[in-house]
Amino acid sequence: MFFLLGPAPGVLNPHLPNSPPVISRAEWGAQDPVLDLPRHRIRQITIHHTGTRQSFIRPFFDKLRGLQSWSQREDKLAGGRDKPKWADIPYHFYIDWRGQIAECRPAWMPGDTNTSYDTRGHLLIVLEGSFPTDLLRPAQKRSLFSLTRYMAARHQVAPNRIKGHVDYAPGETSCPGSTAYELLPSLRRFV
Protein backbone atom coordinates (compact mmCIF):
# COMPACT_ATOMS: atom_id res chain seq x y z
CA MET A 1 0.00 0.00 0.00
CA PHE A 2 2.80 2.41 0.82
CA PHE A 3 6.19 3.08 -0.63
CA LEU A 4 9.19 4.81 0.84
CA LEU A 5 10.72 7.81 -0.84
CA GLY A 6 14.19 6.83 -1.92
CA PRO A 7 16.67 4.36 -0.53
CA ALA A 8 16.41 2.91 2.94
CA PRO A 9 17.95 5.19 5.56
CA GLY A 10 21.64 4.59 5.97
CA VAL A 11 22.19 3.15 2.49
CA LEU A 12 23.44 6.31 0.81
CA ASN A 13 23.27 8.86 3.57
CA PRO A 14 23.41 7.68 7.14
CA HIS A 15 21.89 10.98 8.26
CA LEU A 16 18.74 10.69 6.16
CA PRO A 17 15.76 10.35 8.50
CA ASN A 18 13.08 7.75 7.88
CA SER A 19 10.56 8.53 5.19
CA PRO A 20 6.98 8.53 6.44
CA PRO A 21 4.64 6.23 4.47
CA VAL A 22 3.51 7.91 1.25
CA ILE A 23 0.70 6.80 -1.06
CA SER A 24 2.07 6.72 -4.60
CA ARG A 25 0.47 8.27 -7.66
CA ALA A 26 -0.12 4.78 -9.06
CA GLU A 27 -1.90 3.80 -5.86
CA TRP A 28 -4.48 6.59 -6.05
CA GLY A 29 -4.87 6.29 -9.81
CA ALA A 30 -3.19 9.49 -11.00
CA GLN A 31 -3.24 10.46 -14.67
CA ASP A 32 0.07 11.46 -16.23
CA PRO A 33 1.00 15.18 -16.21
CA VAL A 34 -0.62 16.90 -19.19
CA LEU A 35 2.11 19.48 -19.83
CA ASP A 36 5.84 19.16 -20.14
CA LEU A 37 7.78 21.46 -17.80
CA PRO A 38 11.52 21.97 -17.39
CA ARG A 39 12.99 20.28 -14.34
CA HIS A 40 13.86 22.34 -11.27
CA ARG A 41 16.17 21.81 -8.33
CA ILE A 42 14.49 22.01 -4.93
CA ARG A 43 15.89 24.75 -2.72
CA GLN A 44 12.98 25.49 -0.40
CA ILE A 45 9.91 23.87 1.09
CA THR A 46 6.66 25.80 1.11
CA ILE A 47 3.58 24.90 3.13
CA HIS A 48 -0.01 25.46 1.93
CA HIS A 49 -3.54 24.66 2.92
CA THR A 50 -6.15 23.61 0.38
CA GLY A 51 -8.34 26.52 1.50
CA THR A 52 -11.41 24.28 1.29
CA ARG A 53 -13.08 22.63 4.25
CA GLN A 54 -11.92 19.18 5.35
CA SER A 55 -14.22 16.42 4.18
CA PHE A 56 -14.56 13.47 6.51
CA ILE A 57 -16.80 11.58 4.11
CA ARG A 58 -15.25 11.81 0.67
CA PRO A 59 -12.66 9.03 0.17
CA PHE A 60 -9.08 10.27 -0.02
CA PHE A 61 -8.34 8.83 -3.47
CA ASP A 62 -11.50 10.41 -4.82
CA LYS A 63 -10.39 13.81 -3.50
CA LEU A 64 -7.02 13.41 -5.19
CA ARG A 65 -8.49 12.34 -8.51
CA GLY A 66 -10.99 15.19 -8.38
CA LEU A 67 -8.29 17.72 -7.60
CA GLN A 68 -6.14 16.37 -10.41
CA SER A 69 -8.86 16.54 -13.04
CA TRP A 70 -9.77 20.12 -11.98
CA SER A 71 -6.06 21.05 -12.07
CA GLN A 72 -5.51 19.58 -15.53
CA ARG A 73 -8.28 21.53 -17.26
CA GLU A 74 -9.11 25.19 -17.81
CA ASP A 75 -11.55 26.13 -15.09
CA LYS A 76 -12.46 28.80 -12.55
CA LEU A 77 -10.74 29.49 -9.25
CA ALA A 78 -12.82 29.81 -6.09
CA GLY A 79 -12.93 33.60 -6.55
CA GLY A 80 -14.27 33.26 -10.11
CA ARG A 81 -11.04 34.10 -11.92
CA ASP A 82 -10.03 31.93 -14.86
CA LYS A 83 -7.43 29.31 -14.25
CA PRO A 84 -5.31 27.86 -17.07
CA LYS A 85 -4.72 24.18 -17.60
CA TRP A 86 -1.99 23.04 -15.21
CA ALA A 87 0.31 20.06 -15.72
CA ASP A 88 -0.95 18.35 -12.60
CA ILE A 89 -2.09 19.01 -9.03
CA PRO A 90 -0.27 22.22 -8.09
CA TYR A 91 1.37 20.65 -5.00
CA HIS A 92 3.93 17.86 -4.70
CA PHE A 93 2.46 16.27 -1.56
CA TYR A 94 -1.02 16.31 -0.03
CA ILE A 95 -1.68 15.52 3.66
CA ASP A 96 -5.31 14.74 4.36
CA TRP A 97 -7.18 15.44 7.61
CA ARG A 98 -6.21 11.99 8.94
CA GLY A 99 -2.51 12.53 8.27
CA GLN A 100 -2.30 10.30 5.20
CA ILE A 101 0.33 11.55 2.76
CA ALA A 102 -0.05 11.23 -1.01
CA GLU A 103 2.46 11.91 -3.74
CA CYS A 104 0.94 14.46 -6.15
CA ARG A 105 2.84 16.40 -8.83
CA PRO A 106 6.24 14.81 -9.49
CA ALA A 107 8.79 16.62 -7.32
CA TRP A 108 11.15 17.33 -10.23
CA MET A 109 8.50 19.52 -11.86
CA PRO A 110 7.83 23.05 -10.48
CA GLY A 111 4.42 23.57 -8.90
CA ASP A 112 1.58 25.89 -9.83
CA THR A 113 -0.16 28.71 -8.01
CA ASN A 114 -2.96 31.20 -8.41
CA THR A 115 -0.72 33.91 -6.95
CA SER A 116 2.31 35.63 -8.42
CA TYR A 117 5.32 33.94 -6.85
CA ASP A 118 7.76 31.88 -8.90
CA THR A 119 7.32 28.24 -7.88
CA ARG A 120 10.64 27.08 -9.33
CA GLY A 121 12.82 25.63 -6.58
CA HIS A 122 9.90 25.14 -4.19
CA LEU A 123 8.72 21.78 -2.93
CA LEU A 124 5.03 22.34 -2.18
CA ILE A 125 3.24 20.51 0.63
CA VAL A 126 -0.48 21.08 1.13
CA LEU A 127 -2.59 20.38 4.20
CA GLU A 128 -6.25 19.53 3.69
CA GLY A 129 -8.41 22.19 5.27
CA SER A 130 -9.07 25.87 5.63
CA PHE A 131 -7.29 27.17 8.70
CA PRO A 132 -8.12 28.34 11.27
CA THR A 133 -11.75 27.37 10.49
CA ASP A 134 -10.81 23.69 10.41
CA LEU A 135 -8.85 21.92 13.10
CA LEU A 136 -5.25 21.09 12.26
CA ARG A 137 -5.26 17.59 13.69
CA PRO A 138 -2.37 15.95 15.60
CA ALA A 139 -1.97 13.24 12.93
CA GLN A 140 -1.84 15.88 10.21
CA LYS A 141 0.76 17.80 12.14
CA ARG A 142 2.86 14.67 12.71
CA SER A 143 2.82 13.86 9.00
CA LEU A 144 3.72 17.43 8.09
CA PHE A 145 6.69 17.32 10.45
CA SER A 146 8.02 13.92 9.38
CA LEU A 147 7.55 14.55 5.65
CA THR A 148 9.16 18.00 5.84
CA ARG A 149 12.10 16.69 7.82
CA TYR A 150 12.64 13.88 5.35
CA MET A 151 12.34 16.16 2.31
CA ALA A 152 14.61 18.80 3.84
CA ALA A 153 17.30 16.16 4.40
CA ARG A 154 16.84 14.63 0.99
CA HIS A 155 17.02 17.93 -0.90
CA GLN A 156 19.39 19.66 1.53
CA VAL A 157 16.99 22.46 2.36
CA ALA A 158 18.04 24.54 5.38
CA PRO A 159 15.35 25.11 8.02
CA ASN A 160 15.23 28.86 7.31
CA ARG A 161 14.07 28.00 3.77
CA ILE A 162 10.93 26.29 5.06
CA LYS A 163 8.14 28.85 4.86
CA GLY A 164 4.46 29.39 4.19
CA HIS A 165 2.89 30.45 0.89
CA VAL A 166 2.00 33.86 2.36
CA ASP A 167 5.71 34.61 2.83
CA TYR A 168 6.07 34.70 -0.97
CA ALA A 169 2.73 36.29 -1.79
CA PRO A 170 1.87 38.72 1.02
CA GLY A 171 -1.34 40.62 0.35
CA GLU A 172 -2.47 37.98 -2.14
CA THR A 173 -3.18 35.08 0.19
CA SER A 174 -3.32 34.05 3.84
CA CYS A 175 -2.31 30.49 2.90
CA PRO A 176 -1.56 28.24 4.83
CA GLY A 177 -3.88 29.93 7.35
CA SER A 178 -2.94 31.14 10.81
CA THR A 179 -3.08 27.77 12.58
CA ALA A 180 -0.61 26.20 10.17
CA TYR A 181 1.51 29.32 9.84
CA GLU A 182 2.01 29.49 13.60
CA LEU A 183 3.46 25.97 13.50
CA LEU A 184 6.29 26.92 11.16
CA PRO A 185 8.83 28.01 13.81
CA SER A 186 8.46 24.68 15.61
CA LEU A 187 8.59 22.85 12.27
CA ARG A 188 11.90 24.57 11.45
CA ARG A 189 13.29 23.64 14.88
CA PHE A 190 12.16 20.03 14.39
CA VAL A 191 13.92 19.84 11.03
Ligand SMILES: [Zn+2]
Ligand atom coordinates in the same frame (compact mmCIF):
# COMPACT_ATOMS: atom_id res chain seq x y z
ZN1 LIG B 1 -0.97 28.21 -0.90
